[in-house]
Amino acid sequence: NAGVTQTPKFQVLKTGQSMTLQCAQDMNHEYMSWYRQDPGMGLRLIHYSVGAGITDQGEVPNGYNVSRSTTEDFPLRLLSAAPSQTSVYFCASSYSRGLSSSYNEQFFGPGTRLTVL
């Protein structure tokens, strides 16, 4: 299994440009999520999905869109990039069935380092 894969690894954008960060997992996990990581702020949840066709907003959703057309893929779209979106972005997935879903390990991808000029 490849686990959770993210592309690209690095990206530089100009203010106002759009792009999609790709995330895929091959573990048949229902739950997928996107986080951004900034110095001194830990991981902040952007959007998440509990299954194909279902998405919801996290803590910091503004400026980002997501969709979940398949179990495997969960792309994150920046419609009009801003310097405040300069960050490291992590995608994660976990098995999510039953009452003990909160106990399950979240598997993280290697991250995408995004710079917006």
Added chain:
Amino acid sequence: TQLLEQSPQFLSIQEGENLTVYCNSSSVFSSLQWYRQEPGEGPVLLVTVVTGGEVKKLKRLTFQFGDARKDSSLHITAAQPGDTGLYLCAGAGETSGSRLTFGEGTQLTVNP
């Protein structure tokens, strides 16, 4: 919104020393996880604690969940340079399912 506060934010110690990292909240969590992250990589799970008062050991690392399930601690005995990394706690609310709230992280540096 549930908040998790970690302390200290930075910790630099010598090899062989002991240390404790704290994760505190005013909210009750159904479970709490500790992750370790190395530069350029995503976080990797170390342990999950689910019962108030629970203690789990992973070699030289000891994790404790508070009796009221509002706080947790990570204690490392005889730290080694290989323990260097960012340690993150993450809590799951009682109705949030797989959705986690992360603390700010503790950057640990163990000097040889």
